[in-house]
Amino acid sequence: MSETAVARPGVRSEVGRLRTVMLHRPGAELKRLTPRNNDALLFDGLPWVDRAQTEHDAFAAVLRSRGVEVLYLAELLTQTLAGAAAREQAIALTLADLRLGDRLRGYLRGMAGDLDPEALAGVLMAGLRNDEVDGSGSLVTALLPDQEFLVNPLPNLLFTRDSSVWVQDRVTITSLAMHARRRETQLTELIYTFHPRFAGVERIHGWQQEHLEGGDVMALADGVLAVGVGERTTPAGAERLARTAFAEGLAHTVLAVPIDQDRATMHLDTICTMVDTDAVVMYPNVAHRLAALTVRAGRDGDLEVDGPVPFLEAAARAMGIDQLRLIDTGLDPVTAEREQWDDGNNTLAIEPKVAVAYERNEETNSRLAAAGIEVLAIAGSELGSGRGGPRCMSCPISRD
Numbered sequence: 001m002s003e004t005a006v007a008r009p010g011v012r013s014e015v016g017r018l019r020t021v022m023l024h025r026p027g028a029e030l031k032r033l034t035p036r037n038n039d040a041l042l043f044d045g046l047p048w049v050d051r052a053q054t055e056h057d058a059f060a061a062v063l064r065s066r067g068v069e070v071l072y073l074a075e076l077l078t079q080t081l082a083g084a085a086a087r088e089q090a091i092a093l094t095l096a097d098l099r100l101g102d103r104l105r106g107y108l109r110g111m112a113g114d115l116d117p118e119a120l121a122g123v124l125m126a127g128l129r130n131d132e133v134d135g136s137g138s139l140v141t142a143l144l145p146d147q148e149f150l151v152n153p154l155p156n157l158l159f160t161r162d163s164s165v166w167v168q169d170r171v172t173i174t175s176l177a178m179h180a181r182r183r184e185t186q187l188t189e190l191i192y193t194f195h196p197r198f199a200g201v202e203r204i205h206g207w208q209q210e211h212l213e214g215g216d217v218m219a220l221a222d223g224v225l226a227v228g229v230g231e232r233t234t235p236a237g238a239e240r241l242a243r244t245a246f247a248e249g250l251a252h253t254v255l256a257v258p259i260d261q262d263r264a265t266m267h268l269d270t271i272c273t274m275v276d277t278d279a280v281v282m283y284p285n286v287a288h289r290l291a292a293l294t295v296r297a298g299r300d301g302d303l304e305v306d307g308p309v310p311f312l313e314a315a316a317r318a319m320g321i322d323q324l325r326l327i328d329t330g331l332d333p334v335t336a337e338r339e340q341w342d343d344g345n346n347t348l349a350i351e352p353k354v355a356v357a358y359e360r361n362e363e364t365n366s367r368l369a370a371a372g373i374e375v376l377a378i379a380g381s382e383l384g385s386g387r388g389g390p391r392c393m394s395c396p397i398s399r400d
């Protein structure tokens with residue numbers, strides 16, 4: 001493939017050479033965080049936005065330096081909103097909120113209709129506060145506090161991993177479990193439906209379906225998916241993905257992996273990521289109790305379910321390899337817990353044995369290096385306050 005050719009979209013592995021990735025450079029939506037709303041908006045603190053942008057630019061630069069094409073969600077969204085149908089759908093979905101009432105909704109529809117694509121994308125991402133609207137003449141604006149959001153901001157757009165996930169050459173529009181993130185997938189759906197770059201790409205799942213988040217979905221090998229089931233992805237979400245994947249010939253095996261229903265382990269990728277075709281780095285405090293159910297297509301659209309057996313064993317069997325190597329970080333439980341919280345296990349492989357990781361997790365990173373993994377360390381002091389690492393902050397669109 002020549003340097004300038006656009007890589008065909010599709011993802012069949014966690015570690016195949018990364019060609020194209022979607023990121024979101026943090027922006028005005030992060031400036032909406034306050035000590036009063038940060039918990040509800042799923043941030044553990046208030047990031048210093050300028051510094052978060054600098055850190056994010058450095059992340060993107062590392063990827064580009066390795067030949068990865070970086071697409072930005074905000075740019076794709078703005079380009080998408082240049083089309084009338086996408087615009088109309090975006091405005092209708094965003095203003096459907098019953099809190100608005102008819103009068104204010106009508107007023108906002110007019111206001112949004114006058115915005116150029118960039119400004120409209122800005123409102124969809126950063127939201128709109130009651131005191132930013134005047135002259136609506138509605139009782140709703142008169143009664144609501146000034147600082148109340150009429151359109152909620154989406155600070156977690158930063159974690160592009162969760163709001164869509166490619167399975168082979170299809171894109172999964174996920175369904176996010178937390179209220180603060182529900183609208184994100186309306187935006188990814190718009191992009192994948194209307195942006196010319198994705199014309200002809202078939203979509204699966206959808207934001208109206210059972211909860212399923214990209215941080216829980218892993219392509220262990222061609223035809224083998226692992227799906228974490230816990231705080232975010234529900235059993236029903238995993239079941240629908242398995243059925244769809246079998247029906248469409250996108251996988252032969254799905255491993256359903258129960259994980260603790262805690263913030264620290266909100267997604268499978270907070271405890272385990274792949275760093276080589278046959279190796280994972282995993283939070284040592286859970287490594288030996290993580291188990292999986294093996295799901296395969298049964299007769300007449302039924303699912304055949306086996307297990308549970310230890311995750312590493314189930315995975316190796318499904319992948320058709322002797323062993324899925326656990327890179328044992330061997331850390332004492334307290335260091336392991338601290339580094340897991342700071343996304344030490346949340347690495348982004350950009351090819352086999354090469355992974356991006358937060359620099360702060362020094363011990364995990366040095367164990368990875370000792371195991372032969374090239375660690376591309378990035379700063380994440382500000383980025384990390386939303387509890388997400390390099391894998392969470394990236395949606396691979398094309399991998400070899």
Ligand SMILES: NC(=[NH2+])NCCC[C@H](N)C(=O)O
Nearest residue numbers: 042159215267386387388392
């Ligand atoms: N794939 C991931 N681990 N994503 C992390 C998402 C973090 C985000 N603040 C949330 O709570 O949803």
